[in-house]
Amino acid sequence: MTEHIKIEKSDGVLTLTMARPDKKNALTNAMYGALADAIQAAETDSSVRVLLIRGEGDMFTAGNDVGEFAAIATGAVQGERHVGRFLQSLAHSSRPLVAAVQGRAVGIGTTMLLHCDLVVLAENALLSTPFVNLALVPEASSSILMPLRIGYARAFEMFALGEPVDAKSAFTWGLANRVVPLDKLDAEARAFASRLAKQPAGAVSTTKRLMRNPEVLMAQIKVESEQFAARLKTAEAREAFVAFAERRPPDFLKLAAS
Numbered sequence: 229m230t231e232h233i234k235i236e237k238s239d240g241v242l243t244l245t246m247a248r249p250d251k252k253n254a255l256t257n258a259m260y261g262a263l264a265d266a267i268q269a270a271e272t273d274s275s276v277r278v279l280l281i282r283g284e285g286d287m288f289t290a291g292n293d294v295g296e297f298a299a300i301a302t303g304a305v306q307g308e309r310h311v312g313r314f315l316q317s318l319a320h321s322s323r324p325l326v327a328a329v330q331g332r333a334v335g336i337g338t339t340m341l342l343h344c345d346l347v348v349l350a351e352n353a354l355l356s357t358p359f360v361n362l363a364l365v366p367e368a369s370s371s372i373l374m375p376l377r378i379g380y381a382r383a384f385e386m387f388a389l390g391e392p393v394d395a396k397s398a399f400t401w402g403l404a405n406r407v408v409p410l411d412k413l414d415a416e417a418r419a420f421a422s423r424l425a426k427q428p429a430g431a432v433s434t435t436k437r438l439m440r441n442p443e444v445l446m447a448q449i450k451v452e453s454e455q456f457a458a459r460l461k462t463a464e465a466r467e468a469f470v471a472f473a474e475r476r477p478p479d480f481l482k483l484a485a486s
Contacts, residue, residue: 231258234284235266240277240425241418242270242323249285254293255336261310267317277425277432279321280417281344282328283337288353291335294362294472311336312453315368318343319445322433324424328417329353330410332392339368341403342377343445345436346424348417349395350410355403358390362472363464363480365455369448377402 232253234245244266246253270276283289292311318325318340327341330350338355341347357374359366366374366387374383378401386393395407408416424432459465463483471478 231262232256233259233262233266235262237276239422240275241280241421242266242273242276242278243280243282243421245282245284246289247284249283249287251293252287252290252332253283253285253337254290255311256293256296257310260314264310264313264317267314267321270323271321276323277429278326278421279323280326280328280421281340282414282417283330285331287331288327288329288333289337290332291337294469311367312449315449315453316446319369319449320442322436324432324436326417326421326424328413329355329404330413332356335359336368339366339370339374342368342370342373343440346417346420347404348406348408348413348420349398349404350413351395351407352410353395353398353407354392355398356390356392357386360388361390361468363462363468363478364459365452367449367452367456369445369452371452372448373445 232246232248234243234247236243236245244263246255246259248254248256248259267279270279321343324346325344326346326348327344328348329341331352331354333341333353333355335357338357341355357366357370365371371387374386377383378386382401385391393401393403395404398404399407405420406416464480467480467483468478
């Protein structure tokens, strides 16, 4: 295990498990780095034909570690942020990506699913993108991928209001391939991955490339990242993170629009 990321390889499937269940698999900078390294390394490993992403415990991931984000917003943390490398690795992955999602998938926990080629949800899955709630903006090219997938009206509601979407609705809207009982989740996702691993890898990767252009995705990720970084420095973001730390609702009405 590397920085709360378990990495296992078997029969052509590389399984990446977010293993920080005591913190609801909230993603730290180190975890983003480990995920990025593993996905990038798979590109030159001929024994890896499929990647499977999963979370340990009762939740897929609570998204970004809010404590780290609060430190960034206040200027207390400096240095390279590996989330950018992680997003780039997702956008450029030629290997098919399969996700197994149980419980909550918050923020990037949901937007990373838009880069996955097959998504299996447990019946208790709840997908949410509460970026605006934290005075931030969507990332991972989700500002174009989400409307393309589910339509503008639903996408804007998910982003602007941040309310969770249950597994049945997510499936109906086209955010997932299957919804299964929780105790069947891993088996169903691994079955998908195993089937993909047995397909002609060249044809699979070329089909994926034809369906999603990495250059288009990266261009949008760049624009989003610039706006995301700018929003982190605003009075709105400071109020959001201070309110989170103080366990109170944020009061954005007292701030001028910015």
